[in-house]
Amino acid sequence: MVYNVMIVDDEPIIRFGLKSSIDWEDKNLHLIGDFSNGKQALEAMERTGHVDILITDIKMPVMDGITLMKKALQVNPKLKVVLVSSYNEFEYVREGLTHGAVDYILKQTLEPEQFSKTIHKCIDKILEEEKVTERLDHAELANKIHERRKTEQSIKRILLRKEPFQASEQRIENLPMPQLLLLGSIKDLDRLQDEFGFLYKNLIIEEIQERFYRETEDGYCFPIGENELIFFLGNTEEPRDTVNKLKQRIEKETALKLVFSYAVVSDPGKLVDGYHHAFLAGEQYFFQSDMVIFPYERGNEMHQKPLGLEEIKAMLHREDSLEKFLEVRFARWKEEDMHPDLIKKEAGNILKVLYWNKVDLGVLMDYISSMDSSETLEELTGLFHEARNECDMFLESESKHPHTDNELLDKALAYIHEHFTQEMTLQHVADHIHISRNYFSILFKRFMDINFIDYVISLRINKAKELLSHTSLKVYEVAGESGFNDVKYFSKLFKKITGHSPGDYRTEHHK
Structure with missing residues (x-):
């Protein structure tokens, strides 16, 4: 099937660059035109009919890209939108993503390979939606899925805007109440990415969402952040039992470790409050990592503030020893009265005071960045001690390394x-x-x-390409010979990276 593409940008050189970056016909895409502003593009849509992928600049005369996107999505909610942005337009990008854009590209760093991957992302989403539609038994179910997706987008807009509920949000107003709002946070991300690469998480999240909609007649599920999924379920009786069953089902089907927090929402106007409450409940995992389900309870507010750089310097000057100072601070962190992000900030400040201008600044900031990504207090203190040991060893052996x-x-x-x-x-x-x-x-x-595992995966994918092109090995044999233990994961990853399934790649490249 051929998909229609439209490009909109007020800079001719950008339009030319986008048009010439991809062999459109080779990807079964039809470029129906390029336009210099949103008004021209909207009029062309009305004349030419269906558009599948819209690539639009954000800032343009006459009609900007955000307005164009909103109007186009009103006509065709399945439209896939890619925003073209400059460095200083991230607030507009955020608004665009909130309203349903698939992705964005930066003009200053635009590369054909990255642009091609973004277009493939749109195609994959279109194909995924088509497969879902094909599985529906009749038009009534198709309409139900369509309405569910629209409601999902409405919920997402409200939560990401963090604005009060508006009466005009008719879809949310009709949402049955009460709702059990679940926030599922993916843990051990470093382990997942070390073992499977950065694409694995996205593949699994898509699979969870697909399974949820296939197996759950009522409810909503969608990603809400870098490593979080949000669920809405109408069953609010015995919420812990409901959450536990969902958690077990997901973990049985995937390699993910999920920590759930939840709150009950009784009024559509309280969606943002419910999301905030579930988020607050989930932060308890930082201190109580032996637990995996956290209900929202009042009175969990945290009041302590972190020590600043000058305060740390002064306290270290007064203390008899560094170890005594650290013992006091670690004990204070365990009191659960300081927000996890503030604890991480204080830990980073201590490292800065100890090693600033003594070790390589980039290495020091990388250690601090690792601590910022820690999921538990135990992990944070472990990384802190590891960073100290590494920095001390570096200082001791610098001259005789x-x-x-x-x-x-x-x-x-x-x-x-x-x-x-x-x-x-x-x-x-x-x-x-x-x-x-x-x-x-x-x-x-x-x-x-590049990250270590992504480099290894690139070697394995190139090896798989070679085997598919020059041997008659079966796909599962190619996976094993290339270093992949799971043929299903190999096939999904291969298609995500190359744009072709292993079988299709062999058909096109076998010699």
Whole structure:
């Protein structure tokens, strides 16, 4: 099937660049035209009929891209919109994503490969929606799914705007009450990305949403943040039992670890409050990581503030020892009276005071960034001690370090290229070159400008391409020979990266 594409930008050179970046016919796409403002594009849509993918600049004369997107989506809610943005337009990008845009691209860093991946993302969403529609038995069910998606978008707009409920939100007004609002947070993201790469999480989230809508007659499920899914269920009796059953079902079907928090919403005008309450409840996991389900309860507010840089310097000057100071601060963090983000900020401030201008600034900030991503207090303190140890070792051995970072990376790359088709983790390679896992992760990203596992996956995908092109191995055999243990994951990932299923790729490239 051929999908219609429209490009809108007031800069001719940008329109030309977008048009020439992709072989549209090769991807079964028909470029029906390019226009210099939203008004022209909207009029062309009315004349030419159906448009599947709209690529539009945000700031344009006559009619801007956000207005165009809103009007076009009113006519065709299934339209996939890609925003073209400049660095200083992120507030508009956020508004566009809130109203249903699929993705955005930056003019200043526009590359054909990245643009092609964005277009493939739109195509994948179209194909996914088509498959869902094909599975419906009759038009009534198709209409129900359509209405459900519209309501989902309305809910999402309200939650992301964090604005009070408006009476004009008719779809939300008709939402049956009460609703059990569940917030499912994906944990162990570092482990997932180390093992499967950054695309795995998105593939699994899409699968969870698809299964939920297939198996649940009433309710809503959609991603709400980088690592969070939100669920609405009409059954508010025995909420903990309901949440536990949903959690078990998802974890049985996926490799994810989910922590759920929940609140009951009794009024459509209280959706934002309910989301906020569920979010607050979920923050208790930072302190109580042995629990996985957190109901909202009043009185969980946190009041302590973190120490600033100057306060830390003054206290360290007064204290008899650094270890005594840290013991006091760690005990204060365990009191659960300081917000997790503020605890992370204080931990970062302590590291800055101890090591600023003593170790490489980039390495120090990478350690602080790792602590900012910690999910529990135990993980944070572990990373803090690891960072201290690494920095102290660096200071002690700086003058007599036996290897340069370049030598270490060369040794690591040689090992990776020799063993990438076997089971391989960040820890395996770090052990091979005799440095810590965390330092190797930082070193690899700084030199290679890509995460370790994504580099390994690129090697494995290229190996799979070679085997598909030059052998008659079955797909599951290609997966195994390339380093993938799960053929289903291999097939999904291969298509996500290349735009083709393994079978289609072989058909086109086999020699």
